[in-house]
Amino acid sequence: MVDYDGRMGRVYVAGRGMPAAEVRRWTAAFATYLPERRPLDVLDLGSGTGRLSPGLAEEFQGRVYGVEPSDRMREAAEQHPRVSYLKGSAEDIPLPEASVDAVLMFLSFHHFPDQLQALREVHRVLRPGGVALLRSQFSDVMPELFWYEYFPSAREVDAAMYLSVAQTKALAVEAGLVPGEDVVRITAEEPRTFGETYQRLSHRALSTFEYLPEDEIEPGFERFAADAERDPDRAMPVYDATTLVLTRPS
Template sequence: MRRIDYDTEQYQDYARGRALTERQQQTWISAFGAVLPKGRPLVGLDVGAGTGRFTPALARAFGPVTGVEPSVRMREIAQAQSPHPDVRYLAGSAEDMPVPSASADYALMFLSWHHVQAKPRAVRELARVLRPGGRLLLRANFSDHHPRPWWLEHFPRGFAADAALFQPLHEVIEMFTSDGWRVTAFGTVTEPSVGTLGDMLQRLRLRTLSFFAQLSTDELEAGFRRLEEAVAANPAAPAPVFAEPLLTLERR
């Protein structure tokens, strides 16, 4: 995949393009709570926190959270738009987190795993920062367990180009289990609709998904032209929902 520099692209529109409704956020918080250790409060890490769309909600639900994010611009927006007394945002990445060893009960990586450059190193670093029995919540897409959003069909190479961003599930599991982790859960979460087809189109126009960075200018223009035509036929129709994978791993 083409690596995205969030300090020069996407950061201006990311918070709007990837915002969650209250119902969507609560759906995810409930799903996370079902697979996290039972005690409260929990110390959490939001790895690849971006603009902090989950970080304060995690703090409200479970306890203090550190958002780890490599992009200066994204951290600035998170600090300005997503503050919380039990949240701090630090420069870092999945491969190099500025937190003590065995200091967290869980880590969330929400659609950030495919951005990790040195994945084996990240597996070890995640094990370092979690306490024994700590959980990693990996909301990732997998090339063989792909949600296939409805709008992808309108773009040239849509499904193939998007799936190419991600590893197959078995490869991710093998990477972790060969380093001493164990799988505790794998399932899907159906996120409530963002609204209408027209609402979804407005978000997609902001191009804050990694998929869009993989297409040529001609492919983007052709895809958005087809998408605009399709949505124009019934812009008030509810946007379809789909099941999104959530893999939970435990540090032994």
């Protein structure tokens, strides 16, 4: 388990923060898959430092509940008058039944110890016809991240953290949710240079680095830093974000 009350909690904002324009791109993309009516009440499940929670409140004009088990992450969360940050887990969401119109799981699903129970809880708190957006990597739909070349085990480590698309869909169906036929691909990430990408990754705020062999990390970052210094302004690729759309039947 990644300890977000420890080192990761200290470096998360520096390594994983989002500019306002990027938040707006994400929330506008999410709107494509959610009901058109406003306001919508949203659960940001595994909200971390709330990097998306205020943007969800602005986009959907309703209440947003950021549920996060880490005290440190909640304490660092960005405040908003319509956002409430709640201590809780995905397996025991501190909200009443049928209390939200949408649930966002943004790169949090792989952290849930009991993923089936978490999806049952998502089904419980969604109103009939509500939608859950499960933004995740999937073991059989992995991006070829350019920085994997610096850390030989990184791709294998990442793939081991995630279920396949079929496995995730099967859990959703067992929990009473209806998955969309296809994985949705969203492009909303902020374009960055080689130098900017190195600076963000150097904080080691990705779960990947918690599981990499120690003897890969320092040599990998040394080579990464040298390449970034030689070519800091090179534009880095923007990767599609894979997302499953899950609906609670009416």
